[in-house]
Amino acid sequence: MRENHRSLTWETRYARRAASVSSSAIRELLKVVQTPGMLSLAGGMPPPELFPIQAMQAACQHVLSERGREAMQYGITEGYAPLRQFVVEWMSRSGLQLDESNVLITSGGMQGLDLVGRLLINPGDSITVESPTFLGALQTFTINQAQFLPVPTDEEGILPVHLEAALQKRPALVYLIPTFQNPTGITLSARRRREIVELADRYQTPIIEDDPYSHLRVEGEEVSPLIRLDAEMRGSTGGGLLGNVIYVGTFSKILGPGLRVGWLVGPAMVIRQLTILKQGVDVHTGVLAQMIVHQVTQDDFLVGHVERLRTALRLRRDAMLDALERHFPPGVQWTRPEGGLFLWVTLPPEMDATELLAEAIESKVAFVPGRPFYADESGQHTLRLSFSYPTPEQIEIAIERLGKILARRLR
């Protein structure tokens, strides 16, 4: 009786949020993936052999010896000032002239998305997303009670004509991963970038540019981030004059996701509002983590480290493309990303990737089925393969096993 009474209380409370709180399929899957012997093409995890452990140790010792009290004490919400300064320098490599007032340090890129969502989305607002898109972002924006206007993509990225149709419905924002998109690995073409920046300006709709991967290019030429194109369009490349784009950056893929340090770039007035929000959300990102990240980036370490990451990822991407060519049966298609962590497989329409996954896990291979990346839950015949975590040898074995299962199913 007592128990019923209690569980009623909580269930009543939960009913309020039940619709907006559902677990991420990929995170739940990651738990299964950590069983011994599993070859994981699932998570978007950086190559663990390349984590700069020694540099981190040296940085940690330096920070605690030289400025230990500062590292352990409350910091300011905006973030550790030298790290914000580093972000200004780092972004200048993409041709952006910022100052610190354009930068807010966040607890990873995901917090960046959540803060922006909390600032810009009112319950029931629609937002425009690529179809498919990062399922974690769908989860975050769902918590912020957004509805989705998914826009189709092709091998050059989101389709401008469809984007314009979506913009006419007055969404609260457009969420894009223009470079080495998650999950498809596709990069939005330079031509479309300009078109999209102009469209968003015309419809006065902010763009959220999520960019965790652009430094992980393994071939081809760099493409300007949307935030730079937007600034150029209005005759400004920085400072308070930045326009219509909020840029979400992170150290997760270029140093390590376990640190949970990322950043937001935007107009100073927007950064100010996001800072006030963050103050009430987690006060500030961990000072020790920020100071270690700052220390480890010194003396151009990060430039060299990213170069090593690119070399490793090039080998892995090539190993996967090569193995797919040899082991996957006709009728299955995949993207050929120029960088990042992922590629995207399209099965014949009658196949179901979730059923395939069940069989793959029996063969000790894991991937993420495509469906959770679609706001409209279509795409049951698609899947995402990550080439960043396993070694080239493991990739060969995993793709061979998947190929055998596919060939059997397609027979």
Added chain:
Amino acid sequence: MRENHRSLTWETRYARRAASVSSSAIRELLKVVQTPGMLSLAGGMPPPELFPIQAMQAACQHVLSERGREAMQYGITEGYAPLRQFVVEWMSRSGLQLDESNVLITSGGMQGLDLVGRLLINPGDSITVESPTFLGALQTFTINQAQFLPVPTDEEGILPVHLEAALQKRPALVYLIPTFQNPTGITLSARRRREIVELADRYQTPIIEDDPYSHLRVEGEEVSPLIRLDAEMRGSTGGGLLGNVIYVGTFSKILGPGLRVGWLVGPAMVIRQLTILKQGVDVHTGVLAQMIVHQVTQDDFLVGHVERLRTALRLRRDAMLDALERHFPPGVQWTRPEGGLFLWVTLPPEMDATELLAEAIESKVAFVPGRPFYADESGQHTLRLSFSYPTPEQIEIAIERLGKILARRLR
């Protein structure tokens, strides 16, 4: 023209949230406080001389040497399992029998409040708070679009008869800091604790028990946390049977706030929902920070460290009480906390603490005026003094200076 057009876009977006996003007076003040020579009785900052820097260095080296790849990689949202286990052990010191399913590691105590707010508060809901209460919590719950039902307090804490009147208005939750309350330093009496737990049960209203300070007791006897009394009332002291209280814990005041590591304790089903929310908010709390905190707590280090903190805080509290007695003029009253970081000063009703602060800052003394701690913005003749950050010698000087200003103003 172009500029007007842009700023219009952003202002339109902000108008939506403007009412719910306002900066924290105390955080803004902290910026002024960091000027050289300022004697700060303002922030709730632990004594910096006592940060266990060497133990942190050893822990950091150990973690990165032994489990560096794990520290740098994605972790699970629930938190680093050994740290959750430590929290279970740590809470057992307060007589609670938990298991890991009752614990979620958070990015500091503030994130705990925000997650609970996001789960339980719908826009426009009322919540019940002590008057005065922690201004950071007012800020967090304001972002979650709560209205406030402030309940008066006396020297034994919140007044049950007034609490019941508030509960009759069906608030979404009751937010309490029962031990060494921020800002007053007052501890809710054992008698009232039982009464309040029963009241909240009768009205089926969850209690959020924020408890950053209870381990910092410098005299008197420990009082059971509400979560334990609630569990006892329903004949259970742990596991999935925990009832109506969500407990917010943090390492900020017993190790260092710069780490941003805290925890939530509650019924397993509530923790599960909060975990799903956190997944979309920041994926997980930094793994490196969690592993360092876990490592440094080993071999009963934290027990000894907390003992050292208590000794230091006892000296500082005594220095402040002694100085107040000698330097403050008649007509000014203050609380005598048995622990924590703060005490609370009530000036004669005609005085304004904000005006006093302006004069105090000229004399290089800072404190926090009481008004922002009141949901109804009353209390302009109150102020909070922190005795944790300055040395006893600095406390003596600061209180003497404040006393002189007060004496002059009261003349």
